[in-house]
Amino acid sequence: MLAYPFLIIFVLPFLAALYAFIQRRSENVAVVFLLVFSLVFIGYVSLQALVLVISISTVSWGMMYGLSTGRCDKFFLFFLAITLSPLIIYKYLLVSDSEQGFLLTIGIPTGLAFYSIHLATGLFESYKNRSRPLSLLRHLLATTFFPNFIAGPILSYKGAVLKFKSLPNQSWYYIAQGLTLLALGLLKVLAIAAPLGAINDTLYAAVAAGLDQASFSESIFLSWGVLVQLYFDFSGYSDIAIGIALCFGITLPMNFNSPFKAKNVSDYINRWHISLLNILKVYVFSTTAKWLSQRLPRRIEGRQRASLIYAISVFAVFLLAGLWHAPNITFIYSAIAVALFIMGMQFVSGKKPGQALGMRRGAIGQITLLATASLIAAYFKAGSIGIGTHFLTGLVNFQSFFDLFALSQPLIFSSISLRTFMIDTGMTPFAAMLLLGVASLISLFMPNSMEITGYSELEPRKLKIMKMNRQRAAAVAFVFLWVIFYSQHYGKFFYEQF
Structure with a gap:
């Protein structure tokens, strides 16, 4: 969608205004x-x-x-x-x-x-x-x-x-609101996701080409960096699509809702790719569960029967989700890992099928949840079992544990030379770490774009619509002008693989 930023920026407002005129x-x-x-x-x-x-x-x-x-x-x-x-x-x-x-x-x-x-x-x-x-x-x-x-x-x-x-x-205010969401999405994708993608791709290539296992600091950076990249790439694309549709008076369903703020496993999963998950629940989970309930032997009954139906249905949902993304073996393994994690949590918690699956309360539980998600995301990104395994072994490379706290590039990213890193990414290792840190704080503590605008698919009139005053118009115009000059630097985005 972002392959034609000039088309989006210059043509969209005119088309939206023309559409509003025609529709009336x-x-x-x-x-x-x-x-x-x-x-x-x-x-x-x-x-x-x-x-x-x-x-x-x-x-x-x-x-x-x-x-x-x-x-x-x-x-x-x-x-x-x-x-x-x-x-x-x-x-x-x-x-x-x-x-x-x-x-x-x-x-x-x-x-x-x-x-x-x-x-x-x-x-x-x-x-x-x-x-x-x-x-x-x-x-x-x-x-x-x-x-x-x-x-x-x-x-x-x-x-x-x-x-x-x-x-x-159509409403003229919807156009202003849609352009605001579009600006927020462009910022997420071009200012955060694209640079992080360049860093992650560079490090993945260097680690994959190296003879030794990845350093501990490289594995930590990549595992969390890939998850944060996917967060802003996915969130940004959703904002762009919803914002453009809103310019034409069409309200699309919310697709992303700050998963890093989730308090339990179920809540975390339900905040990612909401539209896809809802469709899989309605058309795959329910169909599979109904089919199994009619065909399982009658001797399996009660809670054992319900747990078995739930487990197989969950497995079917995430297996199809992995296949839907691409026929890449790491995508499929990652989806299976999520399904097994959910089923394992269901078994350990002892809760009834479908109940919210929590971990330890507080910061420890959230850190454990995000750490697990980052490992799955990093393997998801790897593209092959060999690269994924090569990368994951770095997490047990305790010899380089203290590299994480060093500020010199050769110790932080030992698999790549400083010159190559700066040429490929356009920034220093310290700048890369700073970018990841700022992006992490935004994703963990800042309100998302849906909260900022008060977007609601079902009640669009309750949008926190503000008149396009000078300050707001200037901010949106600045983002669009920045995109015009910066768009030549972006490459392939993570989400465009799907």
């Missing part, structure tokens, strides 16, 4: 306006993607309509396979290089994963609840709406019906 005169024309711009956006990124998206969206509309009548129930699995086939073919079968950047090697955008799961939820709704799809024009808009097409949040088809069946009234 004709809702149907406003639908066509949003659809045309969404298709132009997708086509500008990739013409192959445009042809694929229009074809699959049109075919899916016919399949949803057939399922809603009850006449095509026996073809449900076949329809589902057709809908998911582009994702399986282009993302898993034809692409083996995970370092694919903004476009896959054949020109299909990374948003294919979000798009495919969105259509799959529509098939489920038509099959289970006999829900009719939107009209073809609004169906095409709901499935290609450009703010969340590339980077989410993932809008279920049921949610899309509520958004696009009747377009909400």
